[in-house]
Amino acid sequence: MRFNKLDLNLLVALDAMLAERSISKAAERLHLSQSAMSNALARLRDYFDDELLVQVGRKLELTPRAETLKESVRDVLVRVDSAILAQPRFDPAHSDRCFRMVVSDYTSMVLMPHVLALASRQSHTVRFDLLPLLQPPLRELESGEADLLVLPTEYRTPGEHPWEVLFEEQFVCAVWNGGCFAQAERLTAEQYAAAGHVVMQPSGMDAPTRASWLKRRYPGVRRIEVSSFSFAAVPYLVVGTDRIATMHARLARLARKSLPLRVLPAPLPSPAMQQTLQWHKYRTLDPGLVWLRALLQEAVRHMDAELGAAPTGGVSLEQASSK
Missing domain, CATH: 1.10.10.10 (Winged helix-like DNA-binding domain superfamily/Winged helix DNA-binding domain)
Incomplete structure (x- = not known):
């Protein structure tokens, strides 16, 4: 042509x-x-x-x-x-489509197993390609290399691409159950400030950006003794030490199932994280993505039922914008 x-x-x-x-x-x-x-x-x-x-x-x-x-x-x-070229309807049972999603290792651990389990009930042929956040996500979204971004609000791309809040997440402190905080019911602000900490920090940040990110994410932390590029690694790195890991509540609950940890309330206020979905403006009516977005919302309910978390999902764009 x-x-x-x-x-x-x-x-x-x-x-x-x-x-x-x-x-x-x-x-x-x-x-x-x-x-x-x-x-x-x-x-x-x-x-x-x-x-x-x-x-x-x-x-x-x-x-x-x-x-x-x-x-x-x-x-x-x-x-x-x-x-x-998009198909007018999407039937997961007869589709071999591969959905490309930018996700963190946190999302891969706490949410994606539920997404995959739900998807497998409807299809044995739909595939998923989970992509890391290695560059500004706007590029991957606008190039069509990613179908969905599943990222905190601060990482979503600004502008006209639509988005919705998937769930909210609180932060807690994880400590080794054989350490000095093993018998504590909660940590005081003084204990928290004086302790050594394990933190996660995104790769690829320059020093000023990294410092501001750490200050915002870990208020009150003075001694960062271990840093990791992986959310999933953080709870493993406090075992056998007196260090504290301030981490996502759902990930801490999941880690506690297999690690000798205690999970305590965070002594200093930290804003809740909003985990969002974002997609290309041209794909709002894509039947496959409509199916996948609904599947993700359902997976949040299954995730929270398993982990015993308070349900926080299902916030619309309009609700999010009015907060």
């Missing part, structure tokens, strides 16, 4: 080459031969009257014209995928 003398199939090739910055990797991604991809690049260069990709040392770099095309081409393809 052509539009203004451009073979629209070439846009798919162009998108892959601009994303991969490699002819061979783009060819592999689209299951084409390298010669076919090279031919596509030649035709695109002729149409746009621009090199698009140029050799710089051992790498291919985008020309200024290619940089301006990159986001526009991706946007066009996402629109086509969501509005034209």
Whole structure:
């Protein structure tokens, strides 16, 4: 199919080459031969009257014209995928769709097992690809590389992409049940401030951002003795020590099932975390994502029933915005 003398199939090739910055990797991604991809690049260069990709040392770099095309081409393809190629209905029992979700290891441990169990009751062919947060999530959402973001409110992408609150989470303190706080009913502010702490801090932050994040997430903490990139690792790192881990309440309840821990109230106030779902504005009516979003809300109820947590899910965008 052509539009203004451009073979629209070439846009798919162009998108892959601009994303991969490699002819061979783009060819592999689209299951084409390298010669076919090279031919596509030649035709695109002729149409746009621009090199698009140029050799710089051992790498291919985008020309200024290619940089301006990159986001526009991706946007066009996402629109086509969501509005034209999307199926009018979604039947999980007969679908082999792969849902790509950006999640933390916390979400992977406390919520995703319930999502997968519920999904398996309806389908043996639907698949899930759980992606880490390694870059600003806006890029993965707008590029179509992720179908859903399951992240705290502060990580959701600003702007016009819709979102809803999935559940709220409180923070508690986990301590080793053989340590100095083993008999405590609660920690005083003085004990909390004087103790050594195990904390989680996201990777990729510069020093000022990291410091402000730690101060906000762990108020009153003075001695950070162990830091980890993983939420799931934190409760393991207090065992055998007198350190304190301030962590998600649901994850602490789950960890207590297999670790010698006591879970105590946090002595200093910490704002609740809102875990949100966010999706691309073009995919609000995607039947598959409508099914998945409802499945996630149901999974929250199953999660809280198992962990004995107070139900906090199901807050709408309008409710969240009015808080």
